[in-house]
Amino acid sequence: MPKTKEYEKTGVISLEEPESVQAEMHRLIRTRLEYASIDSELKIINITSSTANEAKTTTACNLAVVLANKLSRVLLIDLDLRNPSCHRAFKVKNELGITDMLVDYAHNGDELDKNKYLNQFKHPNIVNELYLLTAGTQVINTTEIIGSNKMKDLLKLLKQYFDMIIIDSAPSGVVVDGIITSTLSDGTIFVLESNRTKIDVAQKAVNQLRNFKINLLGVVLTKTKYKARNYNGYSYYYYYRDKKASNTSKSLGKDK
Numbered sequence: 001m002p003k004t005k006e007y008e009k010t011g012v013i014s015l016e017e018p019e020s021v022q023a024e025m026h027r028l029i030r031t032r033l034e035y036a037s038i039d040s041e042l043k044i045i046n047i048t049s050s051t052a053n054e055a056k057t058t059t060a061c062n063l064a065v066v067l068a069n070k071l072s073r074v075l076l077i078d079l080d081l082r083n084p085s086c087h088r089a090f091k092v093k094n095e096l097g098i099t100d101m102l103v104d105y106a107h108n109g110d111e112l113d114k115n116k117y118l119n120q121f122k123h124p125n126i127v128n129e130l131y132l133l134t135a136g137t138q139v140i141n142t143t144e145i146i147g148s149n150k151m152k153d154l155l156k157l158l159k160q161y162f163d164m165i166i167i168d169s170a171p172s173g174v175v176v177d178g179i180i181t182s183t184l185s186d187g188t189i190f191v192l193e194s195n196r197t198k199i200d201v202a203q204k205a206v207n208q209l210r211n212f213k214i215n216l217l218g219v220v221l222t223k224t225k226y227k228a229r230n231y232n233g234y235s236y237y238y239y240y241r242d243k244k245a246s247n248t249s250k251s252l253g254k255d256k
């Protein structure tokens, strides 16, 4: 018998433990997205929050994995150019990424060789195709780069090749990068860290997103204590605005 290829363990729980409660919570988010996309095209989804460390990257990576088990081709883009970390979660190198692809696109337009930048991530627990586009070469002018017309065009081009694109972005409360990535997306998921994110800070970030007419799909509450008897430790809890009012969704206000 030939030796089976051994895969290095990643930091993405939905990949390593597809039966975990965390993986199940991300499948629930996937289901909500499916329902949300019945009437409107939701192909580019941005994940943001008000501050750092609220689990945006964790949510983006896990969501991309569970989506790739349902949709044919999914792309995860690391657009947190100030603090890129998707490559760390998947334990891949951050060599050529979106910043490099953008320069290439600016010179060569649609003729660029996309495969140079898109890394297919293969794993026994990924049924379909998951591609990673890491952040790439570090840049100083992150806001200008993310907000450039070329970035908008590049995303439009990439959209043609994937069923869904998940963007892991910067926080929206401290810098504008997370707001710009939201404007580039069809919908935004706002991450809130349980027992940490201050409600006024979150409210301010959400209001700012609304000022930019962002399609706010809902909120994912992270790092909550899961109370089910069979599970210990931390997990995710989520809700969407179309669910029955909860205290938190009320305090964030309702979209029209």
Ligand SMILES: Nc1ncnc2c1ncn2[C@@H]1O[C@H](COP(=O)(O)OP(=O)(O)O)[C@@H](O)[C@H]1O
Binding pocket: 049, 051, 052, 053, 054, 055, 056, 057, 058, 059, 085, 222, 223, 224, 234, 235, 236
């Ligand atoms: N459900 C969770 N329970 C406990 N720790 C978590 C959970 N989700 C993420 N973390 C940890 O929180 C930290 C920040 O997560 P990360 O996804 O990098 O946040 P962000 O992208 O918002 O800065 C990381 O150390 C991560 O391992």
Ligand SMILES: [Mg+2]
Binding pocket: 056, 057, 058, 080, 083, 085, 168
């Ligand atoms: Mg992050």
